[in-house]
Amino acid sequence: MRFTADLEPVIRDLIRDYRDAFLPYFSYSGISPMCGVEHSIQLVPDYHVHHQAPYRLSIPEATELERQLEELLRLGFIKPSNSPWGAPVLFARKADGTLRLCIDYRGLNRYTIKNNYPMPRADKLFDRLAGNRFFTKIDLRSGYHQIRVAAEDQPKTAFRSRFGHHEFTVMPFGLTNAPTTFQTAMNDIFRDILEEYVIVYLDGILVYIRTLEDHIRHLRDVLQRLRKHGFYAKLSKCRLAQRKVDFLGHYVSDQGLNMDDAKITAIAKWPVPTSAKQFRSFLCLISYYSNFIQGYARYSYVLTSTLLWKNPPWFWTPLCEDAFRALKKAVTCAPVLRLPDFDRPFIVTTDASDFAVGAVLSQVFPSPPDSPYPHVPPSPPLLLTPLLD
Secondary structure (H helix, E strand, C coil): CCCCCCCHHHHHHHHHHCHHHCCCCCCHHHCCCECCECECCCECCCCCCCECCCCCCCHHHHHHHHHHHHHHHHHCCEEECCCCCEECEEEEECCCCCEEEEECCHHHHCCECCCCCCCCCHHHHHHHHCCCCEEEEEEECCHHHHCEECHHHHHHHCEEECCEEEEECECCCCCCCHHHHHHHHHHHHHHHHECCCEEEECCEEEEEECCHHHHHHHHHHHHHHHHHHCCCECHHHCEEEECEEEECCEEEECCEEEECHHHHHHHHCCCCCCCHHHHHHHHHHHHCCHHHCCCHHHHHHHHHHHHCCCCCCCCCCHHHHHHHHHHHHHHHCCCCECCCCCCCCCEEEEEECCCCEEEEEECCCCCCCCCCCCCCCCCCCEECCCCCC
16 A cells, blocks of 8 residues: 555554454454354255265365365364265365365255345445545455354355365355345444445445545544454555545546456456357446446347347347447446536436337536546436336
């Protein structure tokens, strides 16, 4: 992290005062059980115990698995198990090239009663950020592992590998209700200040305000709450008192929202899909940034109107190719989106076609004299999802 000369001492004092919230590691014994927050796994009445043979792993994967299991055992996050449940293990490669341990809990999730706790929407969270100049992003260290699994449900998390049979004492990744359990915990911690100067999405916390003095005071409040409830942040992934931070796949600043550069590169380099499965992966990524793409509904309709029929024959036409290229090009030219100012009037514009209706909610923003974009017209406004026949 880089700071101006006058800001660096303030941040260093803050980190020193709350160094126990930035521990380099923690163990099961160091997790403070939150009142009423632990992960439970409720099953449907007609469930069947699921167990499955271990997946085959390459030699490097097996070596890494043995290392990670030893570490998890040392920290008390897993323990030997004799549970009848048993999910297989696999690995996913992280962006930095290291291997992430994953448990295939699809068999358990099939019989788990789903928790319908409402998750926040990214676009609604971003609406709260207009007019702010200082931002801090706090990433929690191994966030899910900071929630305990109820003792009676730990056997259900059992997994198998060539190195034995183990079960989790802390919440693992891959359980169907894990996100809602974690979001519940975060909302309970920050409930009285949510969307006042803090927004939270799972293990990502964003603190925002207009003035530096208020920002430092709010940071102390947030870190004090994490300390009180025994949650730990990963300092290397935190961005403290910045004018621009990355959050939920976007860059946030006082200018507005930008697309994440890594996502722009990934979309620009995306090869032409050769199957419906590949196309769905592309559409899932690019639809998240539809607000940045003028004409997104038109281009996506060309692709989805035939390619996503149930069991369609895969037929990539020149028209599909044109729409695919247009979407990729639009992403590389994505504008900075201004955040809504709720003190200014909104303009509603509607339109319709033979197959859709839509509406645009927009505002007029004058360019400030010191704006780096003095001649750029207002960004394309948010296009509401068309109602297809």
